[in-house]
Amino acid sequence: MCHAFLPTLKGPAQRWLVSLPPGSIRSFKDLADRFMSHYAANIRLQKDLTHLGDIHQDEGESLKTYLARWQKEIQAIEGVEDQNALTFFIESLRSEKLYNDLWDNRPAM
Structure with missing residues (x-):
């Protein structure tokens, strides 16, 4: 799933993923957690x-x-x-x- 995730990204997000040290991601959950913590500030909160x-x-x-x-x-x-x-x-x-x-x-x- 980690390999399938890369083509879904573009620009800075794709460069960020490629720049991670080899072997630093051990599971898709690890990748998801690191991705979310890196890009959490860019999430637009839904207004209620x-x-x-x-x-x-x-x-x-x-x-x-x-x-x-x-x-x-x-x-x-x-x-x-x-x-x-x-x-x-x-x-x-x-x-x-x-x-x-x-x-x-x-x-x-």
Whole structure:
């Protein structure tokens, strides 16, 4: 399996594997552990629903600009239900009038 792994890599990852001292890898588990520890910093963590609580409309940011940013952020989260997303969105707005209007007249999903 170690030999089959090499052709799946490209560029720096392939060069890293080839540069390992001969005999330093004794099993595929050993290779996997060394690979993960070497490249762990490059792993992008999956965002979850709680990430939405950290997103807020910036002062002076237009609703149009904020909505575009919100949509980009929400696409990075899998399995978000519309009602949950809407609740987080309403809570993140700066405009008190818009916030109150959306809260009192929640759009139907």
